[in-house]
Amino acid sequence: MASPFRGRDTRWRGALAVLEEMRREPGVTRAAVVRRLGLGSGSAAEITARLRDLGLLAETPAATQGRGRPTTVLGPHPGGPLVVAVDLRQEDWRCALAGLDGRPETVDGGPHASRDPGRVVETVAGAVRRLRDRHGERVRAVGVAAAATVQRGGVVQASTLGWGKVDLGALAADSDLPLLVGNDATLAGVAEARRGAAAGAAAALHVTVEVGVGGVLVVEGRPVSGATGAGGEFGHLPFGDANLRCPCGAKGCWDLAVDGRAIARHLGEPPPDDPRTYAQAAIARAPTHPATADAVTRAATDLARGLAGLVNALDPDVVTLGGLAQPLRAAAPDAFEAALTDGLMTFRRADPPPVLAAVLGDDGALHGAALTALDDVLTEAGLNAWAARSRT
Numbered sequence: 001m002a003s004p005f006r007g008r009d010t011r012w013r014g015a016l017a018v019l020e021e022m023r024r025e026p027g028v029t030r031a032a033v034v035r036r037l038g039l040g041s042g043s044a045a046e047i048t049a050r051l052r053d054l055g056l057l058a059e060t061p062a063a064t065q066g067r068g069r070p071t072t073v074l075g076p077h078p079g080g081p082l083v084v085a086v087d088l089r090q091e092d093w094r095c096a097l098a099g100l101d102g103r104p105e106t107v108d109g110g111p112h113a114s115r116d117p118g119r120v121v122e123t124v125a126g127a128v129r130r131l132r133d134r135h136g137e138r139v140r141a142v143g144v145a146a147a148a149t150v151q152r153g154g155v156v157q158a159s160t161l162g163w164g165k166v167d168l169g170a171l172a173a174d175s176d177l178p179l180l181v182g183n184d185a186t187l188a189g190v191a192e193a194r195r196g197a198a199a200g201a202a203a204a205l206h207v208t209v210e211v212g213v214g215g216v217l218v219v220e221g222r223p224v225s226g227a228t229g230a231g232g233e234f235g236h237l238p239f240g241d242a243n244l245r246c247p248c249g250a251k252g253c254w255d256l257a258v259d260g261r262a263i264a265r266h267l268g269e270p271p272p273d274d275p276r277t278y279a280q281a282a283i284a285r286a287p288t289h290p291a292t293a294d295a296v297t298r299a300a301t302d303l304a305r306g307l308a309g310l311v312n313a314l315d316p317d318v319v320t321l322g323g324l325a326q327p328l329r330a331a332a333p334d335a336f337e338a339a340l341t342d343g344l345m346t347f348r349r350a351d352p353p354p355v356l357a358a359v360l361g362d363d364g365a366l367h368g369a370a371l372t373a374l375d376d377v378l379t380e381a382g383l384n385a386w387a388a389r390s391r392t
Contacts, residue, residue, distance in 0.1 A: 012380045014039070014047045019056065019100055019378055022074045023371070024195060026101040029062050031071035048074070054387055055079050056100065076100040081386055082135055083373035084128055086144040086171065087184065087366045090160045090211050091274060093120070095127040097135075098370035100378070102195075104363065107131065117158075117166045125170045132175055137389055140382065142172050143373030145184040145365035147210070149248075151230040153181050159247035160211040178376045180369075185214025185322070186223050186232050187368025188360065192320045193218035194371060196364070197356040201317040206358070207234060207307060208322030211275045212255030215322075217314050239306040257302040258328070266295035279324050283331045293332075300332035301339045308343025311353060322358035329355075 014037075021033045034044045051057035057080070059072035076099030085104045087094040092111045096104035108127040112120055132139050146168070148158035155166040172179040182190075189206025198204035198218070207215040213235035217224045225231040235255035236248055246253035256262060260275030263282045272278035279299075286293040303325060311319065321329060329336045344352055360367050376382060 012383050014043065015051055015056075015383065016378060016380070018044075018047055018051065018074070022057070022076075023100060023102045023374060023378070024199075026103050026195075027073055027075070029071045029073055030059065031062075033074060052077070054383075056081070056383075056386070079138070081140045081377055082138045083140060083370055083377060084131055084142045085366050085369035085373060086124055086128070086142065087369065088120070088124065088144060088146045088148075089184070089365075090147050090276070093124050094366060095124065095131070096366055096370065097131060098374070100374065102367065102371045102374055104366045104370045106366070115161060117161070117163050121166065121168060121170050125173070128171050129174060132177070139175075139177065140377045140386070141178040141180060141373040143187075143369035143371075144168060144171060144179065144181045145187045145369040146181060147184050149230055149233060150181055150183045150186075151228045153179075153229065155181065156230070157248065162247075178373075180372045180376060182223075182229075182368065182372055183214060183216075183232060184365040184368075185210075186216040186225060187372060188322050188358070188364030189216035189218050189232075189320070189368070190221070190223055191360050191364050191367035191371055192322070192358050194221050195360075195367070197320045197359045198318045203314075203316045205310060205314055205316035205319045205353075206322060207310065207319065207325055208358070208364075209258055209279075209303065209324040209328060211261075212253075212259055213303075213306070213325075215310075217316065234306070234310065237306065237309070239302070239309065254302070254306050258299050258306070259324070262299045262302070263292075263295045266298050267291060276324065280327070283324070283327050286331050296328065297332040297335045300328040300336045303328055304336045304339035305343045307355070308340050311348065312343075312345050316353050318353050319355045320358045321355060322360075322364055326357040 017037050018033055021028055055077045058075050058077045062071045062073045082097050085096045085098055094106050094109035096106045098104045146155055148155040168181055185208045192198050192206050193204040204218045215234045216232040236250055236253045238252040239254035240252050240257035242252040244256050245251050246255055260279035261271050263279055264272050282292050282296055286296045358364055
């Protein structure tokens with residue numbers, strides 16, 4: 001994956017490269033970083049010493065592995081920069097802290113007490129304020145993963161929450177912290193591409209099923225999100241029943257063909273209040289309940305058909321499945337594989353991209369929010385600002 005740091009300030013070039021390796025692979029050894037970056041031992045010692053002095057990096061002895069010179073494990077400095085990562089989901093929210101290695105640790109969260117967007121934002125903003133009060137200027141940015149359509153860094157529609165345009169500015173209103181907002185499926189895809197199942201792929205397609213379908217094409221570690229940032233709304237491609245109106249306002253959306261709403265419809269049951277939990281229960285029940293198995297198989301088939309269309313259009317090296325997409329596939333593997341193969345163009349069938357289960361699970365969006373916030377911190381300007389703070 002190409003490094004996101006492309007500045008001209010040579011004072012930080014080597015330091016940024018080392019920190020990026022630490023973020024790309026938490027727990028990486030100094031020897032591995034030296035080898036990957038082609039650094040001499042003197043340059044490596046100088047860079048790591050500088051990063052330690054600035055409170056950016058800590059080194060601990062690595063476990064010995066046979067002969068050879070001992071090395072150290074690189075990690076965030078215990079007093080170093082932090083970012084806040086927020087995962088704003090349909091039913092609940094989570095707030096986490098991450099150091100420069102991008103590992104989020106959840107510290108707050110809970111179910112929404114109200115669907116009113118103002119109350120939800122106020123609740124989450126309170127959690128962010130408490131973290132800023134506790135950790136002070138160590139907190140450098142806030143990253144938000146929202147179960148919503150995001151355009152130009154703001155929520156413009158969250159159909160599963162019944163929201164229209166929502167201002168999330170209050171999450172950083174009492175500070176000058178950068179606020180980076182992204183769609184949850186997009187950010188989960190970024191995380192899988194940078195450090196998950198698709199790590200190392202030049203072009204990775206991530207598709208997830210929660211309430212509807214989301215995803216993103218990630219090229220060289222960066223999401224392809226269109227002119228205004230609202231790209232990746234795969235669930236609103238017309239892969240579904242053209243007679244069904246989606247909460248987004250369009251007809252025929254793929255969303256309505258693959259999630260818990262689709263399974264309930266196939267079973268002749270009313271739309272569930274919580275489609276994700278409903279789908280999980282149906283998948284678990286399918287092996288002993290033929291009608292439910294048939295409904296789940298239909299959803300898995302529609303998922304695979306749409307996935308084939310995306311592969312034909314976007315030409316990824318690898319596909320990762322998040323959320324309920326992998327359990328749907330596993331519940332009806334033969335039907336899924338047949339529909340996927342039938343939907344592929346002939347020339348792709350001999351060598352289709354591998355379809356892998358996402359490895360970050362329910363934390364994918366949280367990892368993505370942390371990594372995106374760190375993109376703002378791990379820049380020459382960001383490190384200059386930290387160094388200036390450290391000198392005061």
